[in-house]
Amino acid sequence: MIRVMVVDDHPMWRDGVARDLTDEGFEVVATAESVRAVTARVGAVSPDVVLMDMQLPDGTGVDATAAVAQASPSSRVLVLSASAERDDVLAAVKAGASGYLVKSASREELVAAVRATADGQAVFTPGLAGLVLGEFRRIATDGGGDDPELPALTTRETEVLRLVAKGLSARQIGTRLTLSHRTVENHVQSTLRKLQLANRVELTRYAIEHGLDE
Known part of the structure; x- marks a missing residue:
């Protein structure tokens, strides 16, 4: 519950x-x-x-x-x-x-x-996600993503991270990558731990700042 x-x-x-x-x-x-x-x-x-x-x-x-x-x-x-x-x-x-x-x-x-x-x-709410992503992109353009020391993510974790940044849900990512919903969530949680981030909003910001949302 x-x-x-x-x-x-x-x-x-x-x-x-x-x-x-x-x-x-x-x-x-x-x-x-x-x-x-x-x-x-x-x-x-x-x-x-x-x-x-x-x-x-x-x-x-x-x-x-x-x-x-x-x-x-x-x-x-x-x-x-x-x-x-x-x-x-x-x-x-x-x-x-x-x-x-x-x-x-x-x-x-x-x-x-x-x-x-x-x-x-x-x-x-529809429309607000784009506003937030736009602000994160502006921060990245202003120099928020200059840190060259990136934690070591696996290829699969990086793939999942890119799709999270595009706004896809875990089920949509699973369909795209032929993975179960639970496996996608496990990759997301592993990535959060490695990057020491709290949630998907911070994960999306990280991806944008490091050019992983393209």
Whole structure:
């Protein structure tokens, strides 16, 4: 069972999302309404996924995402926000968020996104993934990928990394390379460990910075 923490300062919305997720078989282990509450609770419950609003009364979702990264490093943050502004999306990702959905997403889209986030995938509302990749490419062009000391990846790991950078899911990669979904995930996790990266968003950034997304 996937363990979820729901963070939002609007009680009716927060409780409604928590109820929907519970009905879909998730375990909602905590809710929070502020950065302070997130900081106090997340380490104790260690959720698989933190569903994060961007506007909180004592700070932002960026602040709360940073608090999650420090107190519960294994937790993945999926932003669920009313804002689709470029600066908000990029700030959330740079703080460590694994994905970003706008609140107009359907219940089905939200449920699928939480499951995908728990599986280590980067999930974005259509259009926002391109924005994030564009920013990573800009960083790479400005000199973010100059490190010649690349960890030794196997040929297969490099193939999988290239396809992750193109936005393919594990199942799509498996079909492309004639591998099982589980084998692809094993390659992704091995690559994350070797590169000392936390999630697929960072893996995609790494691939772009080193020219592996072409």
